[in-house]
Amino acid sequence: MSTAGGRTPTPTNTPTTDRTGTAGSAIRLVAGREIRTRVTSKAFIITTVLLVLAVVAGGFVLNLVQSSGPEGQRVGVVPSAAAVEAPLEAGAAETGTDITVTEVADEAAGEQAIRDGDLDAVVTGSAGDLGIVVESDVDGALWAVLSSVNQQAALDDAIRELGGDPASVAADVSAAEPTVTTLEPEEEFDPARYVTGLATGILIFITLMTTGQLLAQGVVEEKQSRVVELLLATIRPWQLLTGKVVGIGAIGLMQVALVAGSGAATATALGLVDPGELDLGATAAWVVVWYVLGFLTYAFAIAGAASLVSRQEDVGAVIAPFTALMMIPYIIGVSLAPWQPDSPLVAWLSYLPFCGPLIMPVRIALDAAAPWEIGISLALSIAVVPVLVWFASRIYSNAVLRMGARIKVKDALRSA
Amino acid sequence: MAVLELDDLSKSYGAVRALRSTSFQVRAGEIFGFVGSNGAGKTTTMRITLGVLTPDTGEVRWAGRPIDHATRSRIGYMPEERGLYPKMKVGEQLTYLARLHGLGAAQARSSMERWTETLGVDGRRDDEVQKLSLGNQQRVQLAAALVHEPDILVLDEPFSGLDPVAVDVMSGVLRDRARAGVPVIFSSHQLELVEAISDRVGIIKDGSMVAVGGIDELRQVGAPRWAVTTAVTTPVTTAGDDDTAWVSDLPGVRAVGSEQVRRAGGAATRVEFETTHEGSEQAVLARATSRGRVEHFGRVTPTLTELYRDVVSAEGSDDSPDDTDGDEATTEVTS
Known part of the structure; x- marks a missing residue:
């Protein structure tokens, strides 16, 4: 028998509380670990880089598409036709044609400029007897404007010959426009708004989806590796859960802010949007707000669900209800909402928790949501978060230490 | 002298009564060997001590006060189901765990360095845990239980799966901790080992303590x-x-x-x-x-193995229905 019976235990260390971390520091440590681990993970870096590239590249593509539309005409005017300059610009403005007028020394210089590609057309001759020099064919819009200017000049000459005042006649003529009354004004389609709305919907969806997955995998990783028992011997389940949600939420927020920011910056730099029409800064800020709300809604629900299973293979199945729930508002948000932001389906879904965070930012980007609508949606989404936190914490606390087969929600809620 | 008291612990899982009024005490500086068949209630008892499980009745006290969250973070724990983050580096992981237990960053780091050296895994600090051999993972697991300089040690099967050298290292560490005044509870099926290093032994059967005391005392029974x-x-x-x-x-x-x-x-x-x-x-x-x-x-002085057989078989072999792995238990115990 080899027990050292005579061993005298030294005075004990009495329990110390001074070194024990508070709840806040435990949450901070857990969140910190999540951030460190995920931010350095290849999957996260690749997703973020791809998303940023997509919005920046998207901006450039949009820029190309916009500028290849009805192209601006650079028109040179010889000194003899200088009188045409003002009516030409006025006519262009009236018909919405983009015409830039410059003076050229003479016809030869103008022709050279056309050959060099500096000008699209040169107006020669004088009012009433105008000529157009172009490379191959005349732009339709320019032709219409010049014809009208030429005809006006001819008409003015005729009025003068008849002893009339061309200016007053012109005023009478322009006042004789028919009055138009529209019964159903056509929605003005703004491609910049459309793209912003679409990008908003896609960004929020992708980020919610990836962060939700990360969270679910993180919960199950701790369960599968059994490290959770070691963790829960020192911190409480709600601290672990909150730390994970905060950490992964912060990563998602970083991603959303980075993508929304680079999208807004690209659009501003390329002059894709009219700042008076669409406030990109505000839209990006709303994206962040709705991401945070959406994440809080889905994160706790998904973490609670994930704690019911013990293997990564089962994660997909157990969080499927929530990914499906994300798909519905997402699909409506990017397909129907940009075209009909006020349709009752879109409007009603945008008020509901779980759906609002995915649709409301699209409607806000499309400038289709009234402040009261945003208020309702925000209030409902915020109201549901504490309820979800309560349910999820309870399920998580009860289920996270139970290994093996998938646990029924009912059992996880019941057992204390 | 501070005493860890487990007082009248009961716990049921549905119809299965895992613990029935289990009570015993471990004094500071004492190594307490906890033995019993698989499913007898050892792990449940340890989990309750750590607050990972809540007992239906009873409480665990340290120095006369019920163990609260603050005291609990002063316990070093080695769960039966070994668990560490497989993809986290050894050093990083131990530092993280030390910090979760309330150590400051510098303190956590130096403690990690000291324990990895003591346990002979200092060369693997920058390796992911999953890349280590099982024996080394076990050493890291022990380091995880020790890295926050705990006041109490609760180790569930610390010797299982260790090679003889590692068994010596582990025994040495337990003795050393006990000498420093830490009460140590550990469970094991290796009864010779329990006999060799324990000051006191507790035998649990079907959730009840059937014998508690120094081995010499038990021999008088x-x-x-x-x-x-x-x-x-x-x-x-x-x-x-x-x-x-x-x-x-x-x-x-x-x-x-x-x-x-x-x-x-x-x-x-x-x-x-x-x-x-x-x-x-x-x-x-x-x-x-x-x-x-x-x-x-x-x-004739019976060995612990003989005592164990006597005590466990004394009240007949009324195996509880949940004791499905009874065969395995017998073979492990008698080996």
């Missing part, structure tokens, strides 16, 4: 056991009953068994018996000397 070896000049007949009959018919004596001991000079018979009255053994000795030359006469 039940009837004293003796053995007498006498040289046999004439070959005994085949009937084995005759070997013990001369002992059994004495008052206050019960023969336990006998065996033939063959050796160069002939044969001898060894008879083990229990005495129910003090002094009865003297009658046996007298009769033995009259029968022949007594080669050995003395008290």
Whole structure:
């Protein structure tokens, strides 16, 4: 028998509380670990880089598409036709044609400029007897404007010959426009708004989806590796859960802010949007707000669900209800909402928790949501978060230490 | 002196009663060996001590006060189900765990360095845990239990899966911690090991403590056991009953068994018996000397393994229905 019976235990260390971390520091440590681990993970870096590239590249593509539309005409005017300059610009403005007028020394210089590609057309001759020099064919819009200017000049000459005042006649003529009354004004389609709305919907969806997955995998990783028992011997389940949600939420927020920011910056730099029409800064800020709300809604629900299973293979199945729930508002948000932001389906879904965070930012980007609508949606989404936190914490606390087969929600809620 | 008291713990999982009024105490500086078959309630008891499980009744106290969250973070714990983040580096992981237990960053780091050195895994600090051999993972797991300089140690099967060298390292660390005044509870199926390093032992069966005490104390439980070896000049007949009959018919004596001991000079018979009255053994000795030359006469001190078998089988083998892995338990215990 080899027990050292005579061993005298030294005075004990009495329990110390001074070194024990508070709840806040435990949450901070857990969140910190999540951030460190995920931010350095290849999957996260690749997703973020791809998303940023997509919005920046998207901006450039949009820029190309916009500028290849009805192209601006650079028109040179010889000194003899200088009188045409003002009516030409006025006519262009009236018909919405983009015409830039410059003076050229003479016809030869103008022709050279056309050959060099500096000008699209040169107006020669004088009012009433105008000529157009172009490379191959005349732009339709320019032709219409010049014809009208030429005809006006001819008409003015005729009025003068008849002893009339061309200016007053012109005023009478322009006042004789028919009055138009529209019964159903056509929605003005703004491609910049459309793209912003679409990008908003896609960004929020992708980020919610990836962060939700990360969270679910993180919960199950701790369960599968059994490290959770070691963790829960020192911190409480709600601290672990909150730390994970905060950490992964912060990563998602970083991603959303980075993508929304680079999208807004690209659009501003390329002059894709009219700042008076669409406030990109505000839209990006709303994206962040709705991401945070959406994440809080889905994160706790998904973490609670994930704690019911013990293997990564089962994660997909157990969080499927929530990914499906994300798909519905997402699909409506990017397909129907940009075209009909006020349709009752879109409007009603945008008020509901779980759906609002995915649709409301699209409607806000499309400038289709009234402040009261945003208020309702925000209030409902915020109201549901504490309820979800309560349910999820309870399920998580009860289920996270139970290994093996998938646990029924009912059992996880019941057992204390 | 501070005492860790487990007082009247009960816990049921549905219809299964895992613990029934389990109570025992571990004093500061004491190594307490916790033994019992699989499913007897060892892990449940340890999980309750750590607050990972809540008991249905009873409480765990340290230094007279119920263990609260602050005290709990001063416990070093090695769960039965080993668990670390597989993809986290050893050093990073231990530092993180130390910090979760409330150590400051610098303190956590130096403690991690010290324990990885002590346990011989300092060369693997920058490796992911999953890349280590199982034995080394086990060492890291122990480091995880020690890295926050705990005031109490609760180790569930710390020796399982260790090679002999690692067993020595582990035993050394437990002794060292106990010497520093830390109460150490550990469970094991390796009873020789438990016997060798424990100051006190607790045997649990079907959720109840059936024996608690120093091994010497436990040996006093039940009837004293003796053995007498006498040289046999004439070959005994085949009937084995005759070997013990001369002992059994004495008052206050019960023969336990006998065996033939063959050796160069002939044969001898060894008879083990229990005495129910003090002094009865003297009658046996007298009769033995009259029968022949007594080669050995003395008290038999049972090993922990024998005590364990006695205690566990004493109340019959009414295996609870949940004890499905009983076979495995028996083999492990007797090995």
